[in-house]
Amino acid sequence: MARIESKVRDLVGTDADMRTAVEVVLERADGGEVEWADVRDELTSGQWGRLIEKGILVDGEEGFRLADPEGARAGLEENTSATSTSSSTSTPSIDTGDSSWSKYDKGAAVVTVGLFLGYSVSEVRNIIGGVMDVALGPLAEMLPFYAVVMVLALATGLYSTLLQANLMDMEKMGKYQERMKDIQKRQKDAKERGDDAALEKIQEEQMEAMGDQMGMFKEQFRPMVWIMFLTIPVFLWMYWAIGVGGNAEPHIITENIVLPLVGSVSWTAGVLGPMQAWIVWYFLCSMGFTQIIRKALNIDMTPSSA
Numbered sequence: 180m181a182r183i184e185s186k187v188r189d190l191v192g193t194d195a196d197m198r199t200a201v202e203v204v205l206e207r208a209d210g211g212e213v214e215w216a217d218v219r220d221e222l223t224s225g226q227w228g229r230l231i232e233k234g235i236l237v238d239g240e241e242g243f244r245l246a247d248p249e250g251a252r253a254g255l256e257e258n259t260s261a262t263s264t265s266s267s268t269s270t271p272s273i274d275t276g277d278s279s280w281s282k283y284d285k286g287a288a289v290v291t292v293g294l295f296l297g298y299s300v301s302e303v304r305n306i307i308g309g310v311m312d313v314a315l316g317p318l319a320e321m322l323p324f325y326a327v328v329m330v331l332a333l334a335t336g337l338y339s340t341l342l343q344a345n346l347m348d349m350e351k352m353g354k355y356q357e358r359m360k361d362i363q364k365r366q367k368d369a370k371e372r373g374d375d376a377a378l379e380k381i382q383e384e385q386m387e388a389m390g391d392q393m394g395m396f397k398e399q400f401r402p403m404v405w406i407m408f409l410t411i412p413v414f415l416w417m418y419w420a421i422g423v424g425g426n427a428e429p430h431i432i433t434e435n436i437v438l439p440l441v442g443s444v445s446w447t448a449g450v451l452g453p454m455q456a457w458i459v460w461y462f463l464c465s466m467g468f469t470q471i472i473r474k475a476l477n478i479d480m481t482p483s484s485a
């Protein structure tokens with residue numbers, strides 16, 4: 180059996196979705212070359228990478244070409260009769276989707292990195308604090324500062340929960356965890372049997388799963404970028420408002436806060452090591468509100484394949 184035919188058969192046998200991927204590439208290449216832009220509407224970046232990694236797609240003059248189109252077609256035909264026997268030993272197929280970030284995600288990431296400068300550069304902090312004060316200043320005038328922090332903790336907890344729920348696929352992450360557990364179990368069984376051929380195949384599958392893991396990591400980090408993009412300006416306003424940092428002057432009048440086991444302290448006093456009173460109060464409010472919001476909206480952030 181030709182080398183490419185065998186690779187296509189094995190690839191489709193371990194992941195049923197790869198059959199469609201190979202068929203799409205065969206159709207779009209049509210004896211010539213194919214580029215990622217030609218198939219990105221029907222293939223995920225993970226599937227495209229696996230075709231290149233397996234040598235089914237090789238470098239062409241301008242894009243990629245099929246190493247052996249006839250062998251690829253033969254591998255698909257061969258797999259038709261073998262699917263039923265291979266499905267019992269292969270891991271569940273996971274469509275990780277296109278984990279590449281949009282231009283908006285990348286733009287938010289760049290701006291977020293710039294916002295981090297506000298923690299160490301007073302000029303940046305003063306600019307951001309002044310801009311945010313347009314919206315938050317009236318709130319600070321109406322409410323005591325401890326209540327302002329509670330409102331901010333409620334707002335950040337709400338949009339953080341909604342962003343994670345909408346930008347992270349818990350079901351897909353659960354399926355990935357199931358796949359890794361299944362690979363580890365079969366690897367252990369193969370070692371106990373001394374089956375070197377099965378171990379080699381499982382190790383190849385494990386390497387492919389590691390590629391999927393990078394995509395899942397990017398998807399997990401994506402909502403964090405947006406959360407930081409929205410939350411850092413809020414933190415910088417609190418820095419600016421109560422005068423956190425060397426030689427910083429407060430811009431609003433605040434009274435001391437009374438904390439359990441600590442008593443009455445100023446907002447910038449250290450209460451848990453270097454952690455100041457304002458950040459401790461914010462985290463206490465944020466953790467409490469976040470749990471209430473998740474319960475109220477029935478949002479479960481635990482990966483599940485159900």
